[in-house]
Amino acid sequence: MCGHEVVVVGSGVLGMAIAVAAADAGLRVALVGPGYGTRGAASPAAAAMLGVVGEHTLADQDRTDLVFRHESALLWPGRIEAITAHTGIGVPFSQGTVIIANLNHPADRNNLEAMRRAAEALGLPVEDLDPRQVPGLRPAPRHAPVAALACPDEGWVDAQALLVALDTACRRHPGVERIPGTARSVLVSAGAPAATGVALHDDTHVVSDRVVLAAGAATGTLLGRSPPSPGRYQRCWQPRESAS
Template identity: 40%
Template sequence: MTADVVIVGNGVLGLSVAVETALRDPALRIAVVGPQARPGSASVAAGAMLNCFAEVTRRTGEHPASRAKFALAREAARLWPGWLDRLAEAAGAGAVPVRHARGTLVVLGARTTADGAGSMRAIRAAAEEHGEPFEDVDPYDIGFLEAEAGEQPVDALYLADEGAVDARQLLAALDAAAAGRGVIRIADEVASLVTDEDAVTGVRLSSGTALPAGAVVLAAGAATGRLIGQLPPGSVQPMLSGAGVALETERVRGEAVPYVVRTPTLVGGCGLHAVPLGDGTEYVGATNHVSFDAPAGPRLGIVQALLSGCVAQLDRNIAFSAVRHWHHGMRPVTWDTFPLLGHGPLRGLYFATGTYRDGFHGSPAIARHLAGLLTGGAAPEDEKNDLYAVFAPGRKPVETMTADDAVERFAEMAVHVAVERGMRLPHFLDAEPIAAACRQLAHTCMELLGVPVAPAPEILHAVSEAGAERIRQVADSLRALRRRD
């Protein structure tokens, strides 16, 4: 079998690229490769919040790459309504209804820090700047939430145009749309890329079968890191795994949330959130733990923090809910935390991965960009810009801060996490001794790397937990990237 396009990965990004490309050029023979059960898939485990402004932090506008990422999120938000309609049309008789919960309430709990308060100010400022409708909400009059005593929210705002879709339903809709457009499905894993000098000419499956292709798109999420490791040194930056855990629950006491309820995004992590799934069922999440290699499963302490945080800061009645299903998935996290989108360093190779926590929301825009590259068609006027240039897969890692900033933000993250998890100090002490110890740990990690880089706090934390050999491998890759012209 030979394909015009092979897409590695059958999550939301891989399938979205396949469907969009098939819609643009029905004559193309497109194959999507991925195990049917999607083990460890971030798409399967996602809360699928369609949040753009609710994701804004005080760091969003600091660097051109961060601003480009925000612009991509805004473009995706514009495309989502039409994308759902196009999926239903592409699926035809096999169309799968996708629940679309509209509205997002952002709440800031009493157990907050300057980081959380700064994010709330940044959300309001961004919404005002871009004309996004929002409404300030009295935090003491949110009838369907009942935080624990002393944990009541101190600030809240409502974004009417944001919300969420049901991730499992959307995957089913993508499956149906792909089938409706003749996309070939191969229930296998890609073991390696097939190369010829400076070009990728296909893939080799774990079964040993070679699949020749005119173009190969890497959209396998965190699993893409293994294939990146097969490329020439210095071609693409390392890929890490961001583990997230969440659960589906059924309400027993209190009201199910009528729309998305979440806390702001914090340095190094994501906010707590509850997403309505209908009929009293809710998605409660989520966590973020970045590591060099995918863990065997969720850590008990992280699960404990998730559950206690949601019960305390969102609604204590969640403690009575019945657990229906656990979700655990791996997010694809690049060294600089920005996505890999577009042409790869070898001819015939493309990337649609490295999206961290933004892949689901960004999928309509990313699919449109990749489909334009794969079909060679003229891009619409709103695609003729350099929005994606900063996300070129062969780039050197984007550095948004100095080494000193990286150390300070790592310490800041540690203190924020400690406060969020209930740290209480006597009046004659402050958090400076904790911050000082974390600064020392950060300096030690930077010395172990031996490369003048300034990674995000969660990446530096991954270094602190990694073994010496894995740190050496990553450092060698970073050095090779820095040596490239």
């Protein structure tokens, strides 16, 4: 396949999910990357993935990320259904998590309070829980639980199953071409309003006027090697409105 309409760099959970969604929308996608299980990739280490309230801390005064996570989590059931439709591979996901404050981290209690307020702002239920009631919790003594918050609407997904399903969907989708190399830099022509593709380490150029960088921790390095002029790249998401 050539004549790509979008190049996605990185085949972690983000890159693969974007590739499948773009191909579902009818775009011809080039997915550049060595695969999700490579050294240094974050996705295989993730646990719950769909945390909204549980990722909130006292330091997060700006609610932008909170609203982003909430809106994203609401989209997950539909996306998982779409991924499963491509592969037939089930991806376990459900709701209900418990956040535990422990003795060794004095800030934990304050962060539980921040989570409670975040849940209130989003209209999500949370309730205090006696940590002794949490099934299977057997921490080391210095990590003894001091408080716990049950979040019945907080989602979780089996990250490993999701990666397998996304990888399979990308391999099977007629709209996605896997390119196993790694990107060395973003191509930007003088005078062009945006990136024009990426150069791989073997000097192959994968061209498209839409480039998505989803290379995890390496994304900053890719931008740093070929810094586009201001206005030539953008964040993928803007908040619709701030939470009150």
